[in-house]
Amino acid sequence: MSLDPATIRRIASLARIRVEEDEVEPLCQELNGILGWIEQLNEVDVSGVQPLSGAANMAMALRADAVTDGGYPDKVLSNAPERIGDFYVVPKVVE
C-alpha cells in the first residue's frame, strides 16, 4: 500500500490540518517511507489472536451516574482564544 498525493490531501483534510500544495510531495515520500517500514508486520501470523487495545488488565470501574463536577464556566473558558460571556466565539456557521 502506498500513498499518492490525492490520499495525502484526503487524510490531511480528515485530520483538519492545512497542507500547502508544495508540501504534498515531500509528505508523500516521508509517509511512504514509514509505511513501507511498517509492512514488516505482514510477516507475523496473527490468525486466531485477539486484538489488545491496552495493557490495563482490569474491568472498567463503574460509578453512580451523577453530576460530580462543574459549575465554573469562568475556569472552563479561561483559555478561550475568543469568548463572549459564557460562550466560545467561532466564525459564523449558519447563513
Added chain:
Amino acid sequence: MLTDLTIAAARDGLRARAFSAVDLTMAHLHAIEALNPRLNAFITVSHAKAVEQARAADAALAAGDVRPLTGIPLAIKDLFCTEGVRTTAASKILGPFVPPYESTVTANLLRDGAVFLGKANMDEFAMGSSNMTSSYGPVENPWKRKQDASAVLVPGGSSGGSAAAVAARLAMGATGTDTGGSIRQPASFCGLVGMKPTYGRCSRWGAVAFASSLDHPGPFARTVRDSAILLGSMAGHDPKDATSANLAVPNFEAACARGVKGLRIGVPREYRSDGMPAEIDALWQQGIDWLRAAGAEVVDVSLPHTKYGLATYYIVAPAEASSNLARYDGVRFGLRQNGEDLRDLYERSRAEGFGAEVRRRVLIGTYVLSAGYYDAYYLRAQKIRALILKDFTDAFAQVDALLTPTAPSAAFAQGENMDDPIQMYLNDLFTVPANLAGVPASSVPAGLDANGLPLGLQVIGKPFDEETVFAVSAAIEQAAGFDALPSIRAGA
C-alpha cells in the same frame, strides 16, 4: 554543594535543620539562572512560586509537619498541567495555555511537600527521542564527548529537559512521561536513573495526552533510591483516570535494599541485535556478571516478537495521537488562526500550531484508522501487541526480571539522525516493548563508552512488581559504582 545532594540526603539535612528549604531551593534557582540559558532545560522557571513553596516547607518543618518530599526542589516535565503555571507540551499550539487545574501526579507531589522549580523542556507532545522537536528550542546534554568537547549532544527524549536538569544539578529530581522510552532513553543518555512504572500505577489525569494506552508518568533521579522516593509520591489510585489501578502503593524505597539473592534474571536473546555496538554488548554482559555475583541466577529467555515492537508502536501511538490531538481546534484553548469559515479556522490553527513530527504522526494515525485501512494496519498492530504481551507473560513464568541495554547508542549530536524519521525511531528499539505490554522498566547508569558518555542498562519487571525492578536496579547501581559527572553542572 547543596545541588550535589541526593534527595535522600537533602531530606535528612532538612529534617536536621542543617539548611533550610529556602537555601536548597535558592541554590537550584541560582544554578538554573547560570546554566539554563545554555542548556535550555526549562521552558518556564516558576521562581516566585518556588520560593513561596520553599518558605511553606520551612514553616511546615518548623511545625513538625514532615512529609516525604518536604522542601525537595523538582523539575516538572511541561506535559503535566500545573494550576496557574503555563503548560505547553513544548508545542506552539499550547503556547498561551495556563491550566486552571493541577494534574494528579503533580498534586500528589505537592501534597508530599515538593517544591516546583519550573517546567522542563521536551519533544513536542512527547513525540521524539532527542528533544529536537520542541517548539521552544533544543536542549543541550550536560555531558560532553572526551575527544570532541565542542559537539553539542542531545539529552535524548522526549523528557530531555527533565533529564538535562537533573544531570546538571538544576533540580534534585524530575517528572517525566514514557510512551515508547521517553524516560529511560534520556536517563541512559544523561547518566541518570529513570523509572517507567506499570501502566496504571501513576495517574494520567492532567498529563497532556499523546497515546493514552502507552503513556506512563514516572520519575528521574540521580540514584535508584531517589527514584523510588519520587515514585512513592507520584503513584496511587485516582478515580479521575479510568485506567488507574486501585492498588496500595508499596514502600519502593525499602525495596531498593532487598538485594537480588535467589532472583531469576532473564536475558532475552532477541535484544542481541547484529548492529549493536560492542561496548553496549560488553556492558550488558558486565551487568549479567554483576547480578550473578550478587546471588541472582541468570537464565536465557526468548521474547520472539521483540523485533516487531517498534513497527507496532508506530501504528498504535500515531493512531491514538491523531485521536487525542483532535482536541486542539483553535476554539476552546490554545493557538488560533482565523480563517474563512470554521473548518478553515481548524485547519489553519492546526497547521500553524503543530510542528513537522507531530503533523507526520497525526497524518499516519489518521491514515491507519481510516476506512479501508483500519484492519490492515490498526487491527493487525493490536493483535501483534497481544503477542508481545504474551512474550512477556511467558518469560515472567520463568524469571523475576529481565536485563537488557536501554538504548542502542550513547547520546548523539544535535542534527544527527534527523534526515530519516525511522533512524530516529530506532532509538526506542529496546524500550518500546515494555510500553506495549505495560510492564515496569527502569534504566540505570552502568558505565561509560569510549567517549566518556554514559550508558544505561534496562531492568524490566512483572506488572505491579516495581519493587523487584528497584531491587535489581539498586544491585546494578551498587556494582557499577557509577560516579562520573557531566562536565556542565552547577558549581563545576
